[in-house]
Amino acid sequence: MAETFDDFLPEALRFTSPAPLVDIGANLTHESFARDLPAVLARARAARVTTLILTGTDREHAEQAVAMCREHGDAGLSLHATAGVHPHDASRWDAELAAAMAALQRQPEVVAVGECGLDFNRNFSSPTDQQRAFEGQLAIAAESGKPLFLHERDAGRRLREMLHAWRDDIGDAVVHCFTADRETLFGYLDLDLHIGLTGWLCDERRGHHLRELVGEIPAERLMVETDCPYLLPRNLPAKLKGRRHEPALLPWIVREIAHWRGESEAALAKSTSATARRFFRLPAA
Known part of the structure; x- marks a missing residue:
C-alpha cells in the first residue's frame, strides 16, 4: 500500500524551515x-522545501526528471531538472549521447549540465572514459x-585541472x-566554484571533519541538498x-549546518536559497 502524506514521517521528523528552502540535489526519479x-512532494511543501532541482544522472533519468517537472510542478512547489551523464556511466559517452544531452539542455525545465564529473574511488568507468565524457x-x-552540477570523489586534483582549463569558457559550477x-x-573556492552540502555532515563516522570546514565557505557560494534517497x-x-x-528532511540538515557555522537557521535558509535561485537562474520566490 502506498504511503500517505501523514503516515511516513513520525511526528519528530516533521520539520518546518523558518524560510523557504531550495534542495539542489533530489534524485526523485x-x-x-x-x-x-x-x-x-506534499511533505516537502509542508516542510517549506519549496524548490527542488531533480538530478538527471543519465539520459533516461534526465528525461524522467523533465517529465516529472511538467507533471508535478505547481504554484506551491517549483520543480526543475539537471541533465548529464554521471562518471559511473561515462563509458557510454558517444556522439549520439552527446547530441541527446545537448538537446536536453534546450528544454526549459533543465537548469544545469550534470550530474557530471570524475569519480576515481569506484571507477565503474575508466578514468580515461570519465575524462572524455566530462570534457564533452x-x-x-x-x-x-548553463551552470555545471558536478560530482567528484577522490579526483579533486584532476577535476580542478580540467575546470581550470575551461574556466574562461564555462559559467558557474557547483561541487554537489x-x-x-x-x-x-x-x-x-579559488576557482570560484559553489559548494553543495548534504547530510554527510550529520554522520559522526565520516562527516566530522566537515564541521570544521563549513564556516570557511562564503555564504554566497553555499547551497544545501538532500541527495535523496x-x-x-x-x-x-x-x-x-x-x-x-x-x-x-532538508530543514534538519540546514539546522545542523547552521549550528556549525555559528549562525541562525533562518539566516542560513535565506542565504542558501538566494544563492541557489541566483545560481540556477530561478524566478524570485
Whole structure:
C-alpha cells in the first residue's frame, strides 16, 4: 500500500524551515519514490522545501526528471531538472549521447549540465572514459551557457585541472555533495566554484571533519541538498522506516549546518536559497 502524506514521517521528523528552502540535489526519479511521489512532494511543501532541482544522472533519468517537472510542478512547489551523464556511466559517452544531452539542455525545465564529473574511488568507468565524457559535457556547458552540477570523489586534483582549463569558457559550477578535505575545498573556492552540502555532515563516522570546514565557505557560494534517497542523516531525532531520505528532511540538515557555522537557521535558509535561485537562474520566490 502506498504511503500517505501523514503516515511516513513520525511526528519528530516533521520539520518546518523558518524560510523557504531550495534542495539542489533530489534524485526523485529513483525507483523508491515511484510508489508515493505525490506524498513526498506534499511533505516537502509542508516542510517549506519549496524548490527542488531533480538530478538527471543519465539520459533516461534526465528525461524522467523533465517529465516529472511538467507533471508535478505547481504554484506551491517549483520543480526543475539537471541533465548529464554521471562518471559511473561515462563509458557510454558517444556522439549520439552527446547530441541527446545537448538537446536536453534546450528544454526549459533543465537548469544545469550534470550530474557530471570524475569519480576515481569506484571507477565503474575508466578514468580515461570519465575524462572524455566530462570534457564533452564541459563543451555542452560552454555552448549552452548553463551552470555545471558536478560530482567528484577522490579526483579533486584532476577535476580542478580540467575546470581550470575551461574556466574562461564555462559559467558557474557547483561541487554537489562536497565531502573532501580543506585543501580540496579551497582549491574549488579559488576557482570560484559553489559548494553543495548534504547530510554527510550529520554522520559522526565520516562527516566530522566537515564541521570544521563549513564556516570557511562564503555564504554566497553555499547551497544545501538532500541527495535523496541517499545520505539519510544519521543523527535524526527519530528512526525512519526504510531509511529512505527525502526533501522534507532538508530543514534538519540546514539546522545542523547552521549550528556549525555559528549562525541562525533562518539566516542560513535565506542565504542558501538566494544563492541557489541566483545560481540556477530561478524566478524570485
